[in-house]
Amino acid sequence: MQLSAADIEAIWLTLKLASLVTVLLIILCTPIAWWLARTQSWLKGPINAVVAMPLVLPPTVLGFYLLLFLGPEGPMGQLLAYFNIGSLPFSFSGLVVASMLYSLPFVVQPLQNAFIAIGERPLEAAATLRSSPWNRFIYVVLPLAKTGYISAAVLGFAHTVGEFGVVLMIGGNIPKETKVISVQIYDHVEALEYGQAHTLSLLMVIFSFVVLAFLYSIQRRQKRQASAGGLL
Amino acid sequence: MQLSAADIEAIWLTLKLASLVTVLLIILCTPIAWWLARTQSWLKGPINAVVAMPLVLPPTVLGFYLLLFLGPEGPMGQLLAYFNIGSLPFSFSGLVVASMLYSLPFVVQPLQNAFIAIGERPLEAAATLRSSPWNRFIYVVLPLAKTGYISAAVLGFAHTVGEFGVVLMIGGNIPKETKVISVQIYDHVEALEYGQAHTLSLLMVIFSFVVLAFLYSIQRRQKRQASAGGLL
Amino acid sequence: MRSSPHIVFINGHLFVCCAGFFVQYSKTTKTPSLSRRVTVTVKQPAKGLNIRVFQQHTGQSNFSLDLDLQLPNTGVTALFGPSGSGKTTLLRCIAGLEKSVKGSTNHISLNGELWQSHDFWLASHKRPVGYVFQDANLFPHLTAQDNLRFSIQRADKTQPAIHYDDVVELLNIASILTQYPGQLSGGERQRVAMARALLIQPKILLMDEPLAALDDALKQDILPYLERLCHRAKIPILYVSHSLDEVIRLADYMVVLEKGRVLEEGNTQRLISTLGTSFARYQDASMVVSGTVVEQNTEWGLSWLGFENQTIAFKQGKEAIGDSVRLRIQSRDISVSLSKHEDSSILNRLTVVIDDMEKDNKDPSMVMVRLLAGNTPLLAKITALSAHSLKLEKGQTLVAQIKSVAVLS
Amino acid sequence: MRSSPHIVFINGHLFVCCAGFFVQYSKTTKTPSLSRRVTVTVKQPAKGLNIRVFQQHTGQSNFSLDLDLQLPNTGVTALFGPSGSGKTTLLRCIAGLEKSVKGSTNHISLNGELWQSHDFWLASHKRPVGYVFQDANLFPHLTAQDNLRFSIQRADKTQPAIHYDDVVELLNIASILTQYPGQLSGGERQRVAMARALLIQPKILLMDEPLAALDDALKQDILPYLERLCHRAKIPILYVSHSLDEVIRLADYMVVLEKGRVLEEGNTQRLISTLGTSFARYQDASMVVSGTVVEQNTEWGLSWLGFENQTIAFKQGKEAIGDSVRLRIQSRDISVSLSKHEDSSILNRLTVVIDDMEKDNKDPSMVMVRLLAGNTPLLAKITALSAHSLKLEKGQTLVAQIKSVAVLS
Amino acid sequence: SNISPRTLNLAVASNFIIPATQLVEAFEKETGHKVRLSYGSSGKLFAQIKNRAPYDVFLSADLEKPEALIEEQLASADSLVIYARGQLVLWSRQAGDSESLKESLLKANRIAIANPKLAPYGKAAEETLVNLSVWEQVKKKLVQGESIGQTYQFVFSGNADTGLVAYSQILARPFNGKIVNIPDTLHDTIDQGGVILSNSENIELAKDFMAFLMRSDTQSKIQQFGYANTPIKPADDTY
Numbered sequence A, B: 001m002q003l004s005a006a007d008i009e010a011i012w013l014t015l016k017l018a019s020l021v022t023v024l025l026i027i028l029c030t031p032i033a034w035w036l037a038r039t040q041s042w043l044k045g046p047i048n049a050v051v052a053m054p055l056v057l058p059p060t061v062l063g064f065y066l067l068l069f070l071g072p073e074g075p076m077g078q079l080l081a082y083f084n085i086g087s088l089p090f091s092f093s094g095l096v097v098a099s100m101l102y103s104l105p106f107v108v109q110p111l112q113n114a115f116i117a118i119g120e121r122p123l124e125a126a127a128t129l130r131s132s133p134w135n136r137f138i139y140v141v142l143p144l145a146k147t148g149y150i151s152a153a154v155l156g157f158a159h160t161v162g163e164f165g166v167v168l169m170i171g172g173n174i175p176k177e178t179k180v181i182s183v184q185i186y187d188h189v190e191a192l193e194y195g196q197a198h199t200l201s202l203l204m205v206i207f208s209f210v211v212l213a214f215l216y217s218i219q220r221r222q223k224r225q226a227s228a229g230g231l232l
Numbered sequence C, D: 001m002r003s004s005p006h007i008v009f010i011n012g013h014l015f016v017c018c019a020g021f022f023v024q025y026s027k028t029t030k031t032p033s034l035s036r037r038v039t040v041t042v043k044q045p046a047k048g049l050n051i052r053v054f055q056q057h058t059g060q061s062n063f064s065l066d067l068d069l070q071l072p073n074t075g076v077t078a079l080f081g082p083s084g085s086g087k088t089t090l091l092r093c094i095a096g097l098e099k100s101v102k103g104s105t106n107h108i109s110l111n112g113e114l115w116q117s118h119d120f121w122l123a124s125h126k127r128p129v130g131y132v133f134q135d136a137n138l139f140p141h142l143t144a145q146d147n148l149r150f151s152i153q154r155a156d157k158t159q160p161a162i163h164y165d166d167v168v169e170l171l172n173i174a175s176i177l178t179q180y181p182g183q184l185s186g187g188e189r190q191r192v193a194m195a196r197a198l199l200i201q202p203k204i205l206l207m208d209e210p211l212a213a214l215d216d217a218l219k220q221d222i223l224p225y226l227e228r229l230c231h232r233a234k235i236p237i238l239y240v241s242h243s244l245d246e247v248i249r250l251a252d253y254m255v256v257l258e259k260g261r262v263l264e265e266g267n268t269q270r271l272i273s274t275l276g277t278s279f280a281r282y283q284d285a286s287m288v289v290s291g292t293v294v295e296q297n298t299e300w301g302l303s304w305l306g307f308e309n310q311t312i313a314f315k316q317g318k319e320a321i322g323d324s325v326r327l328r329i330q331s332r333d334i335s336v337s338l339s340k341h342e343d344s345s346i347l348n349r350l351t352v353v354i355d356d357m358e359k360d361n362k363d364p365s366m367v368m369v370r371l372l373a374g375n376t377p378l379l380a381k382i383t384a385l386s387a388h389s390l391k392l393e394k395g396q397t398l399v400a401q402i403k404s405v406a407v408l409s
Numbered sequence E: 001s002n003i004s005p006r007t008l009n010l011a012v013a014s015n016f017i018i019p020a021t022q023l024v025e026a027f028e029k030e031t032g033h034k035v036r037l038s039y040g041s042s043g044k045l046f047a048q049i050k051n052r053a054p055y056d057v058f059l060s061a062d063l064e065k066p067e068a069l070i071e072e073q074l075a076s077a078d079s080l081v082i083y084a085r086g087q088l089v090l091w092s093r094q095a096g097d098s099e100s101l102k103e104s105l106l107k108a109n110r111i112a113i114a115n116p117k118l119a120p121y122g123k124a125a126e127e128t129l130v131n132l133s134v135w136e137q138v139k140k141k142l143v144q145g146e147s148i149g150q151t152y153q154f155v156f157s158g159n160a161d162t163g164l165v166a167y168s169q170i171l172a173r174p175f176n177g178k179i180v181n182i183p184d185t186l187h188d189t190i191d192q193g194g195v196i197l198s199n200s201e202n203i204e205l206a207k208d209f210m211a212f213l214m215r216s217d218t219q220s221k222i223q224q225f226g227y228a229n230t231p232i233k234p235a236d237d238t239y
């Protein structure tokens, strides 16, 4: 099992991308999911649906529209240019943005469900114990939503690792910059370099398995407590 | 906005595929998620990780391995041939199997979390009311896990609709048989028929939006009750 | 203790209810009784509820439940004991909600029907219990009405002894039936839970402090109904309560738990009348007097109970002349005097003999005096100073003045 | 009603506690009292807890809470009322857990500090309350210990009147601190919840039936502690209870709710002693006698309270000669006779005058007799037959025999 | 013909989608048989064929893949044809009129090419850049599309100002900017090969189609779509 320098670069880039995207998504989706879990507004249904939208378009097609949207002639591209912010396509930042968009629903959903499951009661108890809304969130909501956060992280991470169509489109397959491992494996397969594809795939599967099994073992420990300490 | 016959065929096929896959996945994942939610076995972490595995490989690559696995020389292909069951690749059934595999984690996760959130108490109450395990599941678990089921259905459905890499690989892009709308849009884009691609994409987005907004409005109604009738 | 008439009577009463022998085995008090004493072995489950469990929770707690009980198959059996003594755990074991500890020789059977043994396990949903949980535990996704419907649909249709309308009316829940559990007050939830457990038409009712969240007035309404109901339906009730008052009022038989072990067990009356039992810590010891109604006066709203050539006046109820009635007399309501005082508002003045006297360890200012009115024992709690100044001693004949009286059944 | 000395005394006692005028407004009883009567307007929040709320739940329920209360800023105020009468809802409003109904002129303030008005809303976490929920409501992800720690870390450090060790010892929770709420029994959970609410060092304690799940013995331990604690810390307690006994024992002031409205409100003693109030439905009316300790006898474990030239013997406690003491005397414990009987075990025989007599509507066999020992009113519940045969009438002088007595403070 | 209509399954490389649909229409009209078109990248189609995809004819974007299939006896050797020869052009969105090819490339901010590993147009593009001796200068400015279709989209969306795309694409849509033809001399020919697959159940019909494809009227139609003149048969020395 020999890995080429390009393979190793791709692995490194993938880890960087997936970790960054997961962290950013968790941060970004927390308020969205919280709002969706608590609001009574009629906007809830539509916004929930919008969150799931990136899913229904084929990734490459989504990538195409992203290209149009972010490109120099697209509305977002012009906005960014107006503020003198570098263009996103064909850059690592572009990959991050695109991956975040595409993995958004997988992070919002578990968080939202976890927040719903917590209910009002523990928050009320905390409020009477001088815990401000922010403090409540940190010390009551977060620990109680741990399972949801782990699910969200797992789905977000795994999906970003495997994500490919959008990346291919928005990334432009630039080594060290946007050529992630999924693209690398794809190239191997398309180029009939099956041996290399097998090696890389295996590596990726093993690595991901270890990461996920670790994440889940945390969840399992947490679950034991939760079931024992379940809401009265 | 003119849709070609091929477009309409693709739309029809997509709906058939996505609905079927969603229904089958919900059925298949219910016991898996239930087991994962309740077991104390050490297998739980690993199996949870395995369920998420399909995510980490790029869809085309996953399709490629499925092709190898299900193909005439693959272990599964030979098994199927031995029992005289038609081969799966390049058939609608094959698409169904592949889509199910790929969308599995999106259905298992929300169900599993929903089952965990229910806890033991309502089940105990039902048990003392002569409700058999099966009956409990139907009349207590299912309604209490409604939010989870809706999430699962939304993610499963949307992901199958947009899913594309696996489908292209395992399905072979055969009109009426395996050429779903995502592939059709992709083809339009590849053929530089951007107008048609826009039309189809728009249609798909609107349609999915309506479906999802509807699903979520159910969830919202349900949520209102749940929060009001929250576990004591 | 002699096999005194009142015990005969109580057992007689029990015989009537059981339509069979009341098997009773008292580990702690070791009192022989008229009832046939059976040393129960595992292989030979007797009538009534047989329980032998050893139960430990997983996790930190070093609590274990370890007991061997044979409970009557009729009437109310109270489970009494301090918080954390294992009352809920015991009910859960009986309902099949706690898993057996491995290798334990647990055994649970009701009227000879085996529910659980070392190699057998009847699933919860096959045990004909009605369970009222300590925290109501209603289905949150169903309205109160649908919670009841859930129960009705699964009820044992062969013995529909409990009627929907009765239960709803009694528990006063008609107006809240459309609400979800989250929209109910604590007491309302508990009442719906009680209705739900009754409507499953159980063969035994397990109630975990069902009345703790209810006000006195509601308790007064519900308690007698529960008593009658279970009497009529011939279903035994296992009733967890913290209130000795409730226990005395309701329970024929009682089990006192502490730290997962049986501290005392036996007929409620006998247990409570035994001086020096664990009840010293509870204020209100009381005794039961059984007899027949010999006189009634509707103008004054009073009936008189005749027993052993004496009478006790009590508030008239539905009883008729000739009926058997049990009265509860609390020790704090009895005072003694050396002579009968006709000019006092205390109507009941019984001639009694001092059987025994004991100082209250916890409260040196009081003595508990055990009196015999004929063969019927009574307890009087008086100040040590009075006992001294009246020069009370064993065998002395006195007048027991009884201020108020509660009718039991 | 005359402004009789006992009222003066009780109010005097209250004055002492309040260190100010006790503002009291009684809608229903309309009894003038010595305390300065203030008709409170919104703009002018007075000392103590001022509450005016109109609250409706969204959804099916047609329940609404609509009341206007001025509660003392010291001592225990009981919220009493049947299940579903709005007690929990009221506590939640005070704690800021229920959202204001739109357009309502709600007003809540404590000691002049505004918490809520039509255009102001102090967030829950800024209201210095300690809240004991009816269902404990512990954090399920934290052990008992960490639940307490959560509270301690957020406690008001400027007035640390309540000490961890005291609370843990009193509530007897040391052995279960490492367990998660799901591993605790019902009573254990409730005790941890109580400890948690105390350790936040609140300025007012809201307790929703905190003792309902506890056994009598534990109640006996906890109640006096609570009383002392709140007295010492000068924090008022709003205490929801179903038990009139508990209320009488604990509460200086009480509010009776029914269907979301105030049915009666006022000083506990006065409310309960008023014949014909809503308490007819509750068995145990009682009265308080206040006085000073005039004699003690350690051999017999008794103390004597002197009041208006008479004495009452009671169980000796920690009081010393000269101390002010309040005794509670239940109506069921008083019998009357035309002469003093020295040969009875009843120690206390007071000379009294019949002030009033009233038939009990619910129980025609009984009459409630209001007696005056000097100016101190007492209630005796006796049979109508006795009242008739002793030819009792207003103004008659009698002997009141008091069997047992409870010390209040 | 009186024979009952049959269905021919065609696997076609994505870059040939536009001509294929029109040719097939003509073929169907002519013969009364049906043709089902499946598109995909050549690599994908190759993998599918290796796993017995039910195709009769494979029209690849290159010559290597059909040859590999023949080697593995998955396609008949004598059916191999070069049905089209691709033409590479430089599409520059803001180039001035006077600039040379080299100047345009050097001036560009971003140059889109197809992935040389996957697409023959990509390989040709790389050769061109090397032969123009600008490879080192432009390497950093390259973005690669998975297919020639994606390469086109990069330029179309304006994200790349310059791209080396297929002439057939330029003819398919109106475009902004300037087109410069890349002489064949700068790269190997982009020969697109087609074969009949061994497990075809419609060998006869497939042969008919191949004959139709290589007919001179069809070939001239293909040229109208932007492909260059092609030899009738590949040189025998290719393998």
Ligand SMILES: Nc1ncnc2c1ncn2[C@@H]1O[C@H](COP(=O)(O)OP(=O)(O)OP(=O)(O)O)[C@@H](O)[C@H]1O
Binding pocket: C057, C058, C059, C060, C061, C063, C081, C082, C083, C084, C085, C086, C087, C088, C089, C090, C134, D176, D179, D182, D183, D184, D185, D186, D187, D188, D213
């Ligand atoms: N799931 C559990 N895991 C560990 N320990 C437990 C668990 N459930 C209960 N316990 C412990 O077992 C003991 C008995 O609990 P149980 O609920 O039976 O008490 P109880 O008699 O019903 O008390 P209460 O009157 O307060 O409801 C307690 O000390 C409690 O801490």
Ligand SMILES: Nc1ncnc2c1ncn2[C@@H]1O[C@H](COP(=O)(O)OP(=O)(O)OP(=O)(O)O)[C@@H](O)[C@H]1O
Binding pocket: C176, C179, C182, C183, C184, C185, C186, C187, C188, C213, D057, D058, D059, D060, D061, D063, D081, D082, D083, D084, D085, D086, D087, D088, D089, D090, D134
């Ligand atoms: N969230 C809610 N939505 C609708 N109705 C509610 C809600 N919460 C309470 N109610 C109703 O309001 C009334 C008062 O409830 P509350 O909980 O204040 O009663 P309570 O006096 O505390 O009773 P309990 O002694 O039984 O606890 C009840 O009739 C109840 O059904």
Ligand code: MOO
Binding pocket: E013, E014, E015, E016, E040, E041, E042, E043, E061, E118, E119, E120, E121, E146, E147, E148, E149
């Ligand atoms: O159709 Mo291709 O093989 O992507 O040039």
Ligand SMILES: [Mg+2]
Binding pocket: C087, C088, C089, C134, C208, D185, D186, D187
């Ligand atoms: Mg319990």
Ligand SMILES: [Mg+2]
Binding pocket: C185, C186, C187, D087, D088, D089, D134, D208
């Ligand atoms: Mg309440």
